[in-house]
Amino acid sequence: MRYNLQSRNKQSRKKLALLGASVAIGALALSGCGSQKGQGNAEAESGSGSDGEVTIALLLPESKTTRYESLDKPNFEKYVAEANPEAKVKYSNANQDATQQQQQVEAAVTEGVDAIVLDPVDASAVSSALSKAEAKKIPVISYDRFFEGADYYTSFDNKKIGNLQGQAVLDGLKAEGVDPKSGPVWMVNGDPKDPNAADFKAGAEETLKAAGVEIAGSHDTLDWNPDDARKWVEGQLQSADEDPIAIYAANDGTAGGVLAATKKAKVETVVTGQDAEVDGLQNILRGDQYATIYKSIPPQAEFAAKAAVALAGGEEPEGSTTYKNTPTDFVEAKVVTKDTVKDIVGDQIKAEDICTGGVKKLCDDAGVK
Known part of the structure; x- marks a missing residue:
């Protein structure tokens, strides 16, 4: 399941949002988040705009592991705001409940968000909801845990x-x-x-x-x-x-x-x-x-945030490598x-x-x- 993102007809306000994200992604690729190799954007070459209201759903799996609430969420929100100050992050935590997370994915699709960033409790349990995202041409990022059909993946090896x-x-x-x-x-x-x-x-x-x-x-x-x-x-x-x-x-x-x-x-x-x-x-x-x-969680959150803003604008990000045919950035x-x-x-x-x-x-x- 892959989407033809470049064929999407996005509104001009989202294209403006992409220009700002492209600059941010390029800077991330050059700086490498410290020692990391960054992702780049294949199409946008320049631009300084960060206008454009987009909504990105961030769906994390649980809170028993302290990193999700204390590091992943705030860092993701920070880097989305840097890429596009007008972007909104809709956050949900599944509390290790696969059924609840499936409902959260479906709610994001129904709401018509512009991109979904998902760390699945159980990837097989959300497959039907992900197919609904595909039908609505909503791009999905695989965050930390890989699942088939993602448009982009960032994690650790x-x-x-x-x-x-x-x-x-x-x-x-x-x-x-x-x-x-x-x-x-x-x-x-x-x-x-x-x-x-x-x-x-x-x-x-x-x-x-x-x-x-x-x-x-x-x-x-x-x-x-x-x-x-x-x-x-x-x-x-x-x-x-x-x-x-x-x-x-x-x-x-x-x-x-x-x-x-x-x-x-x-x-x-x-x-x-x-x-x-x-x-x-x-x-x-x-x-x-x-x-x-x-x-180090901040580089991972930054990769995901920049990719989400770009995908919400209708562009397809590139990773520094691929994992199971998916553009990927790994953090050391x-x-x-x-x-x-x-x-x-x-x-x-x-x-x-x-x-x-x-x-x-x-x-x-x-x-x-």
Whole structure:
């Protein structure tokens, strides 16, 4: 499902909006959002206008992962406003409910928004609603989680992130002086409905198996729920013949559930996570969690915002690469350990959020300020 965007007859006010977005996209491509390669616009060459009322629907999946409300939404709104001050963002959060998100997509289509930016709870559950968007020639951006039929996709290279996570497990074992072949490793994966979780799992398994690791247990965490992760690990610790030498956790939330179970059982093991959330970073500084994965959200939100404004104006953005035949921009990610927490403190992660209570002294020791 792809739309012929260039054949659309858009009103002139939306064309004016595109000119401003084209300049912004070009600047993003040149600056690369730091170290990132940016997307460009294939048609518009110049212009300084940012006039034109357009409405862009931003549909995010859940709020248990703190990034969506605290980083994705405000950054997306910021960059849309920069590209077109008259553009409106219609925001909805599905609260991990696929049916609710389907209704939100249908509502956006019925309202006649000019573009939809969607991070799906379950891509298969919104397919019928997306076909309605196609029928109305409303362009759709796949944000963070890929789904077929998108006009543009921006995320992180999720299999590569899985490779980084697997390597972090190996590095954590090495730091403890533990042979990765000396005992079982368990995997606490993400939500099976989330295509990113499958990529994380595939990448981590690839790296771990290449090192000769025995993956003795694997669990897909429903809805990314830390309590589901905790319950599974508790059951494993009660029934397994041997304690794990490491537990891969797909994100910092599930890592928190893992740690709740291992601490209760007084089992010490290497635990890793993802997303560089405050709780995860605090666990790293305490020495409870070995590593997380830092993903800079503002560049991703900026890519999506500039593409959305361009698509709303009837133009087709280009990515720096393609993923499954879809124009794509990936944002780089990196492993964070206790020694490197200080290196990621800035606009996205603030020291005052991490360094509270008993963690303040640990921040001082780690140079986090």
